[in-house]
Amino acid sequence: MCIIHTVNSFEDAKKLIDENPNCIILDVREEEEYATGHVKDAVLFPVDDITAESAKEVIPSKDSMLVVYCRTGSRSRMAAQTLCKLGYTDIYDIGGLIAWPYGLIMGL
Template sequence: MKRLLCGFMAVLLLCSGCGGNTVKQSGYQQITQEKAKQMMEQQDVVILDVREKDEYDSGHIPGAVLLPVGTIDETSAATVIPEKDSVVLVYCRSGNRSKAASKALAELGYTEIYEFGGINTWPYETE
């Protein structure tokens, strides 16, 4: 019986590690910056910068659109992301605002939200 229980626990632990580079949060997934870059290169995505305009103007990921986290509501989100099933990659400066923005977008009904932290650790190109 102990062996059966230990085997079952081992399978549970192994399965909990499955899933690659994503962690499911409240209606959105947290991914690595490497995974975000791969998604940018391989599919049609909306890259969403949720910092303030002056931060965005000082440097952002190529192709990113600005939607400051404090302005997110049904109308502003629909202007930038018209389709609620669009793949949206969300970032900010350090990762705090992007989590809040991702949660807000999920609560508005967006279904493909991926949060990947902050630009301050982004190892790829910016403009």
């Protein structure tokens, strides 16, 4: 059964990532947006590219802990719902990165 957890603060999102080093952080924005700054260790996986086949290449297990974000929260919600429909079971939607206070990695 799929559960999409909504993370409501940057502090909670950072704590979640720090306490779960094996989580897979998915940046579901476009490549140009990712290059301007992304969360450390995030994997670029644009929402429009999420299919059953592409997800298998990026995510090792349907039970992997997934942390999903975008710029404002709309695409992360869509991505979380798509991943849920594809059978992934442990999804955390941290919403938009627009004011992320913990520093970003630049470039691809």
